[in-house]
Amino acid sequence: MSDLHEKTSLPDPAAPWHHQAIAHVLQVFQTDEQQGLEGPEVERRQQFYGPNEIEAGRGRNTWEIFLDQFKNVMLIMLIVVALISGVIDFVELRANALPEGTVPFKDTIAIMAIVVLNGLLGFMQESRAEKALAALKKMSSPQVRVCRGGQFSEVKAAQLVPGDLMFIEAGSQLSADGLVLEAAQLQVRESALTGEANPVTKRICPVGLAADTPLGDRQNMVFSGTEVLQGRGKILVTATGMSTELGKIAQMLQSVKASQTPLQKRMAHLGKILVTGSLILVILVVVFGSLQVGNFSRIKELIEVSLSMAVAVVPEGLPAVITVTLAIGTQRMVKRQALIRKLPAVETLGSVDTICSDKTGTLTQNKMVVQRLETQDQSLRVTGEGYAPIGEFLSQDQNLNPTQHPEVQQLLRACVLCNDAVLKQDDQDWLIIGDPTEGALLSLAGKGDLFAEALQKEWPRLGEFPFSSERKRMSVICAMPNPDQAESTAAYLLCCKGSPELVLERCQTYQTATGIFPLQAEDRAAILQRNNEMAQAGLRVLGFAQRCLTYVPEAQAEVNAEQEMVWLGLVGMMDAPRPEVKEAVAKCRAAGIRPVMITGDHQLTAQAIAQQLGIATPDAKALTGLELSKLSQVDLEAMVETVSIYARVAPEHKLRIVQALQSRGKFVAMTGDGVNDAPALKQADIGIAMGITGTDVSKEASDMVLLDDNFATIVAATEEGRVVYTNIRHFIQYILGSNIGEVITIAAAPLIGLSEVPLIPLQILWMNLVTDGLPALALAIEPAEPDVMQRRPFNPQESIFARGLGAYILRIGLIFSVISIALMAYSYNAHPDNWKTMVFTTLCLSQMGHAIAVRSRTQLTLTSNPLRNPYLIIAVAATTILQLMLIYVEPLRLFFDTQRLSGQQLLICLGVSTLLFVWVELEKLVIQWYWAWKNPPKSR
Numbered sequence: 001m002s003d004l005h006e007k008t009s010l011p012d013p014a015a016p017w018h019h020q021a022i023a024h025v026l027q028v029f030q031t032d033e034q035q036g037l038e039g040p041e042v043e044r045r046q047q048f049y050g051p052n053e054i055e056a057g058r059g060r061n062t063w064e065i066f067l068d069q070f071k072n073v074m075l076i077m078l079i080v081v082a083l084i085s086g087v088i089d090f091v092e093l094r095a096n097a098l099p100e101g102t103v104p105f106k107d108t109i110a111i112m113a114i115v116v117l118n119g120l121l122g123f124m125q126e127s128r129a130e131k132a133l134a135a136l137k138k139m140s141s142p143q144v145r146v147c148r149g150g151q152f153s154e155v156k157a158a159q160l161v162p163g164d165l166m167f168i169e170a171g172s173q174l175s176a177d178g179l180v181l182e183a184a185q186l187q188v189r190e191s192a193l194t195g196e197a198n199p200v201t202k203r204i205c206p207v208g209l210a211a212d213t214p215l216g217d218r219q220n221m222v223f224s225g226t227e228v229l230q231g232r233g234k235i236l237v238t239a240t241g242m243s244t245e246l247g248k249i250a251q252m253l254q255s256v257k258a259s260q261t262p263l264q265k266r267m268a269h270l271g272k273i274l275v276t277g278s279l280i281l282v283i284l285v286v287v288f289g290s291l292q293v294g295n296f297s298r299i300k301e302l303i304e305v306s307l308s309m310a311v312a313v314v315p316e317g318l319p320a321v322i323t324v325t326l327a328i329g330t331q332r333m334v335k336r337q338a339l340i341r342k343l344p345a346v347e348t349l350g351s352v353d354t355i356c357s358d359k360t361g362t363l364t365q366n367k368m369v370v371q372r373l374e375t376q377d378q379s380l381r382v383t384g385e386g387y388a389p390i391g392e393f394l395s396q397d398q399n400l401n402p403t404q405h406p407e408v409q410q411l412l413r414a415c416v417l418c419n420d421a422v423l424k425q426d427d428q429d430w431l432i433i434g435d436p437t438e439g440a441l442l443s444l445a446g447k448g449d450l451f452a453e454a455l456q457k458e459w460p461r462l463g464e465f466p467f468s469s470e471r472k473r474m475s476v477i478c479a480m481p482n483p484d485q486a487e488s489t490a491a492y493l494l495c496c497k498g499s500p501e502l503v504l505e506r507c508q509t510y511q512t513a514t515g516i517f518p519l520q521a522e523d524r525a526a527i528l529q530r531n532n533e534m535a536q537a538g539l540r541v542l543g544f545a546q547r548c549l550t551y552v553p554e555a556q557a558e559v560n561a562e563q564e565m566v567w568l569g570l571v572g573m574m575d576a577p578r579p580e581v582k583e584a585v586a587k588c589r590a591a592g593i594r595p596v597m598i599t600g601d602h603q604l605t606a607q608a609i610a611q612q613l614g615i616a617t618p619d620a621k622a623l624t625g626l627e628l629s630k631l632s633q634v635d636l637e638a639m640v641e642t643v644s645i646y647a648r649v650a651p652e653h654k655l656r657i658v659q660a661l662q663s664r665g666k667f668v669a670m671t672g673d674g675v676n677d678a679p680a681l682k683q684a685d686i687g688i689a690m691g692i693t694g695t696d697v698s699k700e701a702s703d704m705v706l707l708d709d710n711f712a713t714i715v716a717a718t719e720e721g722r723v724v725y726t727n728i729r730h731f732i733q734y735i736l737g738s739n740i741g742e743v744i745t746i747a748a749a750p751l752i753g754l755s756e757v758p759l760i761p762l763q764i765l766w767m768n769l770v771t772d773g774l775p776a777l778a779l780a781i782e783p784a785e786p787d788v789m790q791r792r793p794f795n796p797q798e799s800i801f802a803r804g805l806g807a808y809i810l811r812i813g814l815i816f817s818v819i820s821i822a823l824m825a826y827s828y829n830a831h832p833d834n835w836k837t838m839v840f841t842t843l844c845l846s847q848m849g850h851a852i853a854v855r856s857r858t859q860l861t862l863t864s865n866p867l868r869n870p871y872l873i874i875a876v877a878a879t880t881i882l883q884l885m886l887i888y889v890e891p892l893r894l895f896f897d898t899q900r901l902s903g904q905q906l907l908i909c910l911g912v913s914t915l916l917f918v919w920v921e922l923e924k925l926v927i928q929w930y931w932a933w934k935n936p937p938k939s940r
Contacts, residue, residue, distance in 0.1 A: 389446020538608025
C-alpha cells in the first residue's frame with residue numbers, strides 16, 4: 001500500500017500524523033492552509049481513496065444460512081431415512097403390495113416435516129443479520145463544512161478526502177480523522193472511541209507529539225465518530241473511510257469470526273455419537289439378521305428395522321425443546337433486566353469464568369462526582385451519587401455544616417462562580433448541560449446549599465479569562481453584591497480554578513476560618529502533598545483561589561490579574577463507582593468468576609476504581625496500553641491470568657486481551673458501551689453491551705444487552721445461564737435414556753426371532769416429539785437450586801456426557817430395553833394381535849415415570865415437593881391422555897397403526913411401565929446409602 005501511495009504521490013492515511021510537524025504534514029498533503037484543495041485535485045483523490053464510508057464485508061445471504069441448517073449430521077440421517085422409506089412405499093405401491101388401509105408415504109412426509117421444522121428453528125436463530133457495521137456507518141455526519149479553492153461550502157461526509165480543510169464547532173459529529181490546525185476552546189467527547197469519561201481539550205502542536213502517544217492522549221488529532229462539545233476548530237483531514245480509527249474498528253469487526261457456543265459444540269458432538277452408534281447397530285442387525293436365516297430373504301424386514309432404529313436414535317424433539325428452553329431463559333432474563341440478542345448466549349453464560357469490563361458507564365456512573373474537599377483547616381469527604389445536589393460533608397465521619405465554616409463556603413462559592421455549566425432537574429433526575437467536570441462542581445456547591453441561579457445573580461460576571469490547554473486554568477471577574485461592606489475598597493472578585501500547581505504558583509496567602517495568612521514554603525509543600533495523594537487515589541484534582549479587585553481588568557491582562565491570589569483549597573472528583581457493583585463483584589468471585597477492568601482511562605483512576613470495587617488489591621499493577629503494545633502475544637498470554645487492570649488501552653488492545661485470555665482456556669464475557677468495545681464484544685465468548693449508555697455499534701456486536709446498565713445484572717444473568725444448562729442436562733438424560741431403550745428394543749426384535757418390527761417410524765416420531773417433548777419442556781423450567789452461584793463455572797470444553805451423565809444414559813437405556821424386550825417377548829406369544837401396541841404403550845408410559853424421577857439424582861420423588869414444578873405433573877398427565885387417545889380414538893388409531901387394548905392388556909402395560917421409575921428410585925437409595933457410608937456423622 002505504501003508503494004502505491006509513493007507512485008501516485010498521495011499521502012498514506014495510515015501514517016502517524018500526530019507525530020509530524022504541522023508544516024510538514026501540510027506539505028505532504030499538498031494542501032494550502034488558507035485555500036484548501038482545488039476541485040480537480042479533490043476529484044483525483046476521491047477516485048483514489050474512494051468514498052468516506054465504512055465498508056461492510058460480505059456475509060452469508062438468507063439462502064446460505066437456511067441451507068447450512070441441513071448440514072447437521074442427524075438431519076442428514078433423517079433425510080436419508082425419509083428417502084429410503086419413500087422408495088420402499090413407492091415400490092410397494094407400484095406392485096400393489098401395500099397392506100390394506102395403509103397411507104403411502106406418511107412416514108416420509110412426517111420425517112421430512114420434522115427435518116424442515118428443525119431447519120427453520122436453526123434458521124430463525126442465525127438469520128438475524130449482524131448490524132454492527134451498519135451502526136458504524138451512521139456515526140458520521142451527513143454534511144461537513146469545508147474550504148476548497150478558497151471557497152467555503154457544505155459537502156456530504158462521503159465526499160471528504162485526505163487533505164481537505166474541515167471546519168468544526170460545538171455539536172458537530174466528526175466524519176474523518178484529522179490534524180488540528182486551529183483550536184478555540186475546542187473540546188471533544190471521545191468516550192465512545194477511547195472509553196475515557198472526560199472530554200478532551202484539543203490544541204495545536206506545531207512540532208507534533210511523541211510517536212507512541214496513546215490514542216486518548218493525541219490532543220492534536222480529532223477522530224471520526226466523536227462529538228465536539230464546545231469551541232471550534234480547523235482540521236486538516238488525514239484519513240477517511242476505512243483508514244480512520246473508526247474504520248480500523250470496522251476492519252477488526254469483520255476479521256472476528258463467529259465461533260460456536262459450548263452448547264452448539266456439545267450438540268454437534270452428540271449428533272455424531274448418536275449417528276455413529278446408530279449405524280453400528282444397523283450394520284449388526286442387518287448382518288446377524290441375515291446370518292440367522294442363512295440368506296437375504298428377510299432384507300426388506302431388516303431394512304424396515306434399520307429405518308425404525310435410525311428414527312429412534314435421533315431425538316427429533318431435542319432442537320425444539322432446547323430452543324424453547326433458551327427462549328424461556330431469555331424471558332426470565334428480561335425480567336432481570338438482561339436482553340438476550342442471540343439465543344445460545346443464554347446457556348453460554350453458565351460457562352463464563354472471566355468478565356472483562358469496561359470502566360466508564362459500566363462499573364462507574366459516567367458522571368463526575370466530587371469526593372474530597374481540602375482547605376487549610378478542613379479535610380472533608382463528600383457523599384452523594386450522580387449530579388444530584390444531595391449529600392453530606394464529613395470530617396472524620398462527622399457531619400459538617402459548610403455554612404458554619406467561612407473557608408469552605410468561599411471555596412464552594414468559587415466552584416459556582418467560576419463555572420459555565422448548568423445543573424437542572426428533569427423528571428426526578430439531575431442533568432448537566434456543559435462540561436461534566438463543571439457540573440460536578442455545581443452539584444458539590446448544591447450540597448452546601450449554594451445554587452448557581454441565585455448566586456450568579458447576586459455576583460454577576462463582568463469579565464473572564466477562559467481556559468486553554470496552555471494556561472490550564474480559568475478565571476472570572478464578578479461584581480460583589482455589597483462592595484461598601486467588603487474589605488478595603490474592592491468592588492470586584494476574581495475567582496480562579498485549574499491545575500493545582502499552576503494556581504498555587506500565583507497565590508501569596510491562604511484562607512482559613514479565622515482569616516487570611518501568608519503562604520510559607522512548608523504550606524505550599526503540604527498543599528502539593530495533598531494534591532499528589534488525591535491524584536494517586538485516582539481523583540481529578542482542581543485548585544481554587546480568589547482575589548479582591550478594585551477594577552475589572554482588560555481581556556488580555558490575565559498575567560497581572562491572576563497574581564497575589566488567596567488560596568482556597570483543593571477539590572477532587574471522580575467518575576464514581578456504581579453503588580451496587582461492589583456487591584456484584586463479590587458475588588462474581590464467590591461464583592468462581594474473575595472480573596477484569598479494561599479501560600481507556602488513566603492508570604491511577606483505573607487502579608483506584610478497581611481497588612474500591614474489589615477487582616484488584618491495593619498493590620495490584622495496572623498494565624497500560626503503551627506497555628501492552630510492546631508485548632508479543634505470547635508474553636501477553638503469560639500475563640493475562642495475573643493482571644486485573646488494563647488502562648489507557650486502544651481498541652486493538654482490548655481485542656488482544658480477550659484473545660489472550662481465550663488462548664489460556666478462559667471463557668470470556670466482555671462488557672462495554674463504546675464503539676471501541678465492539679471488536680472485543682464480538683470476539684468474546686459472550687459480548688455484553690450497555691442498554692442505556694451503549695452505542696448502537698456495541699449493541700449490535702453483542703450477544704446480550706443490559707437494560708439497566710447495571711453490572712449486577714450480569715450476575716443475575718449468569719445465574720439464569722447456569723440454571724438453563726443444568727435443566728438442559730436434565731432433559732437430555734431423560735430423552736436419550738428413553739431413545740437408547742427404544743433403539744435396543746427395536747434392534748432386538750429380529751434377533752429374538754420376531755417377524756415384524758415392533759415400532760413403525762411414525763410411532764417413534766410420536767414418542768420422540770410428544771411423549772419425550774412435553775415432559776422435557778416441563779423439566780426445562782425447573783427452578784434454580786439454592787447453591788447455583790456457589791459452584792465453579794461449567795467447563796465449556798466438557799462433553800454433554802460429562803459428570804456421570806453418559807453412564808446414566810447408557811444404564812437407564814439398558815434397563816429400559818430389558819423391561820421392554822421382556823414385555824415384547826411375552827406379548828408376542830400371549831397377545832399376538834396386540835403385541836406391537838402393548839410395546840408402544842409401555843415404552844411411552846415408562847417415560848412418564850422416568851420424567852418424574854429424573855428431576856433429582858439423589859432426592860426420592862416421594863420426599864420432594866410435587867408443586868415445586870407443577871408443569872411436570874401437568875405434562876405427564878396430558879401426555880398419558882394423548883397416548884390413550886392413540887389407542888381408543890378411531891381416526892388416531894388408524895393413522896398410527898395401533899390396536900384397541902383390553903383392560904387386562906392396559907393394566908399389564910401400566911404395571912410394567914412402573915418398573916423403570918422403581919429402578920431410578922432404587923438408584924437414589926443406593927447413592928444416599930453410599931454418601932452416608934462415606935461421610936459418617938462425627939461423634940461428639
